[in-house]
Amino acid sequence: MFYLSRAKFLSFALWGLAGTISAGLVSCGGGETGGSSADMPFVAVSQFVEHPSLDAVQKGIKEGLEEAGYKDGESLRWELLSAQANPATAAQIAQKYAAARPDVIVAIATPSAQSAVSKAGNIPVIFSAVTDPLAAKLVESVEKPGGSVSGVSDLSPVKQHLALIKEILPEAETLGVIYSAGEDNSVSLVNLVKENASEAGFNEVREATVASSSEVATAARSLVGSVDAIYVPTDNTVVSALESVVQVGKENSLPVFSGDTDSVERGVIASIGFNYYDIGIQTGEMVVKILKGARPGDLPVEFANVLRLYINPSAAESMGVTLPESVIERADETVQ
Structure with missing residues (x-):
């Protein structure tokens, strides 16, 4: 669990190790990580691996946010890191984001979601492209997730x-x-x-x-x-x-x-x-709800239906x- 009383210490410690950690983390593109964006809503995205389906999810999330008025660099601070299919790297990303204290952590794919939830504490986590959030122990139920987690499932037909x-x-x-x-x-x-x-x-x-x-x-x-x-x-x-x-x-x-x-x-x-871009749009809409004050645990897990x-x-x-x-x-x- 992440304790608020240690937040400042952990933040400085982990950011001081950024050079070491970054060797294992791969940026997929995205916005700034500090400076003038400090007063904007901060969305930190962890993507497990880069391939067309998950890339489409990420694109949909970002465009869903833009449609709601949250544009990277103008009205939103957006950071995106890929674990390159390495669970250990996903855990490093989760730890980095927990220290950075974003407004929302968005985790794309099950391993990244599990890592994010394990480190986030009370930071809202919205997952996407997670097949079975119950089996992955991310939520207590799909109707009432509880805690600080919800998201969009890509359960296959x-x-x-x-x-x-x-x-x-x-x-x-x-x-x-x-x-x-x-x-x-x-x-x-x-x-x-x-x-x-x-x-x-x-x-x-x-x-x-x-x-x-x-x-x-x-x-x-x-x-x-x-x-x-x-x-x-x-x-x-x-x-x-x-x-x-x-x-x-x-x-x-x-x-x-x-x-x-x-x-x-x-x-x-x-x-x-379904189209994974649509899954991303759906996820982006859920992130917008969090940025406007909703609690993840009150939002039912969503599924694609087309x-x-x-x-x-x-x-x-x-x-x-x-x-x-x-x-x-x-x-x-x-x-x-």
């Missing part, structure tokens, strides 16, 4: 994903899933896949786990010959190295599907989901798949 894969590959029986066992959100999603696989028509789910993005290609190759398709959930570690999974799929005529729609443009065959079908016919062809006309006709977005 797993049942719809499985139904889509089966519609495209009706003969598929074994589904491979690549994920990081160290990400609570991924474990929750894989459990949902296993719980719903039989109902969707799959006989078996085979798991390949990774500890870092450098292991993703090896995990994908380990599934070749033993599964009929690969499903990549919204796992930050795996999605950051998605191209290596897509390459394995192309080389082995092994269809690859994803839990997020941004990955369709990067080479997977199809997905059903789903869209994205397809990539050329990716399908490269993996030996012909998309059914039924899928092509109802697609909301077709990647050319």
